[in-house]
Amino acid sequence: MLLNGWLQIALFIALILLLAKPLGSYMTRVFERRRTWLDPVLVPCERLLYRITGVDPDEEMRWTQYALAMLIFSAATLVLTYIIQRVQQFLPLNPQHLAAVAPDLAFNTAISFSTNTNWQAYTPETTMSYLTQMLGLATHNFWSAAVGIAVAIAFIRGIARREMKTLGNFWVDLTRGTLWVLLPISIVFALAFVSQGVVQNLKPYDTAKVLEPQHVTTTGTDGKSTTTVVTTQTIAQGPVASQEAIKNLGTNGGGFFNANGAHPFENPTPFTNLLEMLSIFLIPAGLTVTLGQMVGSPRHGWAVLAAMTLLWFVGVFTCFWAESQPNPLMHNVDQHASLTQSGGNMEGKEVRFGIASTALFATVTTDASCGAVNSMHDSFMPLGGMVPMVNIMLGEIVFGGVGSGMYGMLIFVILSVFIAGLMVGRTPEYLGKKIESFDVKMAMLYILIFPLVILGFTAVAVLMPNLGLSSLANHGPHGLSEILYAYVSSAGNNGSAFAGLNANTHWYNYSLGFTMFFGRFMMMIPMLAIAGNLAGKKIAPQTVGTFPVTTPLFTILLTSVIVIVGALTFFPALSLGPILEHLLLHAGHTF
Amino acid sequence: MPDFLALFTLAVLFTAALVYVSGCDRLKGSRR
Numbered sequence: 001m002l003l004n005g006w007l008q009i010a011l012f013i014a015l016i017l018l019l020a021k022p023l024g025s026y027m028t029r030v031f032e033r034r035r036t037w038l039d040p041v042l043v044p045c046e047r048l049l050y051r052i053t054g055v056d057p058d059e060e061m062r063w064t065q066y067a068l069a070m071l072i073f074s075a076a077t078l079v080l081t082y083i084i085q086r087v088q089q090f091l092p093l094n095p096q097h098l099a100a101v102a103p104d105l106a107f108n109t110a111i112s113f114s115t116n117t118n119w120q121a122y123t124p125e126t127t128m129s130y131l132t133q134m135l136g137l138a139t140h141n142f143w144s145a146a147v148g149i150a151v152a153i154a155f156i157r158g159i160a161r162r163e164m165k166t167l168g169n170f171w172v173d174l175t176r177g178t179l180w181v182l183l184p185i186s187i188v189f190a191l192a193f194v195s196q197g198v199v200q201n202l203k204p205y206d207t208a209k210v211l212e213p214q215h216v217t218t219t220g221t222d223g224k225s226t227t228t229v230v231t232t233q234t235i236a237q238g239p240v241a242s243q244e245a246i247k248n249l250g251t252n253g254g255g256f257f258n259a260n261g262a263h264p265f266e267n268p269t270p271f272t273n274l275l276e277m278l279s280i281f282l283i284p285a286g287l288t289v290t291l292g293q294m295v296g297s298p299r300h301g302w303a304v305l306a307a308m309t310l311l312w313f314v315g316v317f318t319c320f321w322a323e324s325q326p327n328p329l330m331h332n333v334d335q336h337a338s339l340t341q342s343g344g345n346m347e348g349k350e351v352r353f354g355i356a357s358t359a360l361f362a363t364v365t366t367d368a369s370c371g372a373v374n375s376m377h378d379s380f381m382p383l384g385g386m387v388p389m390v391n392i393m394l395g396e397i398v399f400g401g402v403g404s405g406m407y408g409m410l411i412f413v414i415l416s417v418f419i420a421g422l423m424v425g426r427t428p429e430y431l432g433k434k435i436e437s438f439d440v441k442m443a444m445l446y447i448l449i450f451p452l453v454i455l456g457f458t459a460v461a462v463l464m465p466n467l468g469l470s471s472l473a474n475h476g477p478h479g480l481s482e483i484l485y486a487y488v489s490s491a492g493n494n495g496s497a498f499a500g501l502n503a504n505t506h507w508y509n510y511s512l513g514f515t516m517f518f519g520r521f522m523m524m525i526p527m528l529a530i531a532g533n534l535a536g537k538k539i540a541p542q543t544v545g546t547f548p549v550t551t552p553l554f555t556i557l558l559t560s561v562i563v564i565v566g567a568l569t570f571f572p573a574l575s576l577g578p579i580l581e582h583l584l585l586h587a588g589h590t591f
Numbered sequence: 592m593p594d595f596l597a598l599f600t601l602a603v604l605f606t607a608a609l610v611y612v613s614g615c616d617r618l619k620g621s622r623r
Contacts, residue, residue: 103593
């Protein structure tokens with residue numbers, strides 16, 4: 001762990017903490033419909049959209065109406081994406097003449113992008129046309145992110161309002177989140193990426209002549225070997241920069257190319273790498289400030305941000321440490337860090353990023369529910385690979401997805417306040433609102449659905465050889481980690497993978513599709529129910545017995561509750577996967 | 592047929608989500 005690496009990590013978090021307040025304050029103004037400097041351009045666009053769609057922006061919605069609007073919007077856009085994939089061969093902007101996407105893969109991909117997961121069971125450059133990538137997938141990067149932000153804002157209104165039955169208007173929050181927040185920031189990032197060499201075109205793929213012809217031997221299904229001489233290489237092109245910007249900013253994570261952020265056309269320099277990581281944490285960090293301002297307690301927002309930062313630091317420290325360690329089975333190789341090499345485990349990592357920026361990216365992308373990668377998580381050391389998995393298992397609340405991280409964290413805040421209330425034998429209160437049985441029931445529903453779908457589907461996949469094990473590349477504990485990671489990543493709407501598992505099978509396409517759906521909508525609904533219930537409550541005056549949610553004690557309690565719930569739920573599965581693999585690695589076994 | 596299966600599955604999932612919304616709302620109502 002070189003000082004150089006720590007300086008990169010320190011620079012990253014310092015920039016996030018510096019940017020959180022201006023962006024958070026801006027988002028408060030946007031969602032409270034106060035004046036912003038973009039109004040002269042965007043207000044006419046907004047009015048036009050409402051006129052076309054017949055939306056009354058002043059209409060307020062109860063939580064059920066809000067949830068219904070969110071579901072209708074998601075269903076409509078999901079079906080649209082399914083159809084685009086199925087008929088892409090007849091549509092324009094398909095210079096490679098790619099065929100229709102198979103039904104099970106189209107089902108999986110449509111759910112994946114509309115749930116902000118961006119799990120990709122396919123190789124984009126050989127499966128999706130430019131039109132599908134732009135109209136079917138990149139649009140979801142905006143929409144699903146805007147839905148997440150809208151729902152988080154509705155939850156914050158639920159806390160802030162008193163004796164009201166409504167949470168705002170879903171269509172207004174969706175529109176303003178897209179026009180005022182996601183679109184302008186994406187344009188800035190896309191231009192920065194282009195300046196660094198990220199491609200942005202609609203050209204057919206280039207063909208380059210390789211300097212040295214390669215002899216490739218393949219074995220067919222009949223067992224016969226065929227040797228081919230490869231003299232050319234296809235270099236995929238496309239509108240990458242525009243998709244790269246929103247893919248990270250919206251914590252979507254779906255790469256334009258299969259190699260995702262490790263591809264030199266997606267993430268060419270250490271500077272773009274820093275920009276990508278910043279854009280992943282930017283909105284989730286800003287929303288903590290928005291929370292504090294909208295509920296009238298800025299210090300509460302900072303306390304939540306402190307808990308997120310603490311959990312982030314533990315993750316990045318562990319991952320950086322684990323990946324900096326020499327592989328114990330490679331006795332005769334110099335694996336120490338020096339001025340001429342990164343040292344440690346460089347398998348699956350890009351030399352231009354090194355260990356620190358790779359460990360940081362892996363932590364950031366899984367803390368937030370992004371899932372973009374600049375390395376192959378499957379190639380990490382067992383404990384290094386456990387960090388991304390644990391980050392997602394905590395519920396994608398360490399900064400978390402745009403919006404989803406905020407409302408996920410607020411569920412844990414309610415749970416923490418409830419536990420604090422139980423400890424001292426008082427009715428728990430959160431910012432003056434009494435937390436009652438309905439709120440806790442809904443919070444528990446939110447918390448229980450997550451492990452239920454993950455562990456349930458993982459168990460079925462592991463116990464059914466023809467379903468779950470037939471497309472597995474590695475066996476033993478690493479194989480279990482690959483399957484577990486797939487379901488964890490889907491339920492957490494993350495989308496990154498331990499790539500040794502071929503998930504483009506009927507079983508995985510459908511079961512992971514269900515997992516993504518449950519991990520998104522079935523968790524949003526109880527959360528909105530709590531918001532609706534909280535909005536109707538009176539504010540109780542603060543007394544000496546009220547548990548303050550602005551202090552370091554609260555931050556520590558919140559962090560502890562998150563870690564304990566995560567550990568109690570997933571430690572048995574982790575002990576059979578990465579922890580066992582770590583122990584066996586040191587005993588001389590690999591998988 | 593596979594298209595029908597995929598779209599039918601989506602319809603079932605979203606219907607389940609709507610029932611879930613209604614169930615949560617009723618649970619809240621029954622307390623009061």
